[in-house]
Amino acid sequence: MFHKEGQTIILTTFIIVVGIVLLSEFYIINDWLRWGLQATSVLVLIIILQFFRNPKRSANNLFDEILAPVDGKVVVIEEVLETEYFNDKRLQVSIFMSPFNVHVTRYPISGTIKYSKYHPGKYLVAWHPKSSTDNERTTVVINTPKFGKILYRQIAGAMARRIVNYAEEGESVQQGDDSGFIKFGSRVDLLLPLDCGIAVKLNQKVVGAKTCIATYVDKHEERDFT
Template sequence: MFHREGQKIIITTFFIVCAAVLLSQFYIDTVWIRFGLQIIALVLLILILQFFRNPKRKVPKNFDEILAPVDGKVVVIEEVEENEYFKDKRIQVSIFMSPINVHVTRYPVSGSIKYSKYHPGKYLVAWHPKSSTDNERTTVVVRTPKFGDILYRQIAGAMARRIINYAEEGESVQQGDDAGFIKFGSRVDLLLPLDCAVTVKLNQKVVGAKTCIATVVDKDEEAEITY
């Protein structure tokens, strides 16, 4: 199944590829050139289909877990100062998506949308330290019953030129549902409370709506560790 954001591109590419194959068949006599152009056209179509794939994932709702919002690799786990919404310290977990990853953004938690804002910006490579604050991005905050407010940020990369965000302030959302799409390479940051337990490691590959990123810390366990 393919994401709705790719429908126009897929249809356009399909007709271009069909035209290229037919025209080359009738107007190019040199066999190796004809076959070469046809193979390139078909590979282009396969790449477009692969990029816009949207695998269905059944998500058993769990208020005690924050799930990965996207497929990719964990590139940052650190304590940072979040200055847009919380204006305090948070744990940042960043997931980098290569062009071969599924680029659907999914809600990491269930709750209500308290904040949703688009920021125009630059197109630094997604792993650049300043991409979180300088690049084109959207910031979304979901209020949850267990974790309080959870922020995730879709960030454009050097190749990503369009961020799609479906979150609207005031609406209720479900963990794992479609929250948007980022076209052609990017990154998503999660900003989590300091008292949650991060369950992933650097360079770990994660799957959107499947991999647990963080859980609620049991207060009794926290007390045992403290004392």
């Protein structure tokens, strides 16, 4: 399956590739040049198809687990001061996506959208410390039954030039459903309550709608920080 955000570019690329292959058969006499042009065209089509793939995944809709919103690698786990919505300290977990990862963004947990805002900005490399606040980005806050409000942020990178966000304030969403798409490499930040249990480590590879990022910790139970 391919994501709907890629339908136009996939169709356009396919038409161009077919045109190049057919025209080269009639107008390019040199075999090596003709085969090289055809092979390059087909390779570009394969890369486009690979980038816009959208594997279907079903989440368990667990209210006590926050799942990875995207495929990628965990590059940040730290306590930060979140200033856009909460204005207090949160645990930040950042996931970097390479151009080879699936770029579908999925809701990390079920709940109700309380906040959804787009911010124009720069296109610093996604791992730059200021990319979370200076780059083009969207911020979404979900109100959940156990964690309270959690925030995730789609952040454009040096190659990304378009962020698609489906979240609308007031709507109820289901864990694992498509929430958007980021084109050509970027990252997603999760801003979570300080008292949740982080279930991933730095440099760990995660799978959207599959890998558990954090778990709910009952405040009445003793927590083990060792």
